[in-house]
């Protein structure tokens with residue numbers, strides 16, 4: 001399915017390369033979250049926040065951080081968490097690529113989730129992909145031993161390229177097969193993009209990796 005990937009500056013005009021967080025509140029909220037004593041799971045490109053909101057409610061013993069470039073998505077998802085009284089998760093408006101590089105210390109994440117990242121179809125735009133070599137190496141650096149990387153997409157080329165690159169660059173075990181769960185109600189999908197893809201009858205490519 002064709003996505004309309006955001007252009008960093010178009011989607012978030014207040015973003016500048018010097019400020020990887022949208023504003024000081026995001027930077028503060030991130031600093032508190034990443035210091036959590038609970039095992040931390042981090043999602044890159046959390047969109048409207050369906051996965052993280054449901055995962056935080058199902059796993060109160062863990063802390064979930066969503067990194068999202070589109071400020072409105074991050075703000076709306078954060079407001080929903082507050083309305084629901086969910087305290088073991090937060091959404092941060094930021095550039096996840098830069099935050100993974102500069103703000104996440106090694107061996108600190110129990111899991112990293114990347115669901116339906118913008119494909120950036122044209123070759124000249126591929127460098128904008130969040131699953132770049134830089135991010136793959138940062139995921140390896142920041143996961144704890146036995147930490148998990150979950151990567152799902154509806155774009156077969158992206159899936160194949162990313163899986164091959166992960167295997168070239170890291171010592172991760174995998175990709176492990178992830179069966180498609182049955183959807184038992186209208187929002188019973190991991191993310192909004194998974195929902196949209198499956199309701200359109202299109203395939204989803206899923207991989208799980210584990211850091212040795």
Ligand SMILES: C[S@@+](CC[C@H](N)C(=O)[O-])C[C@H]1O[C@@H](n2cnc3c(N)ncnc32)[C@H](O)[C@@H]1O
Nearest residue numbers: 045047068069070095096115116118191192193
């Ligand atoms: C296709 S959407 C998928 C959203 C969600 N994961 C889902 O499956 O419903 C990709 C998301 O990644 C976000 N994104 C793209 N580049 C990003 C970056 N550098 N940092 C954080 N988020 C990014 C976009 O704003 C968008 O919300």
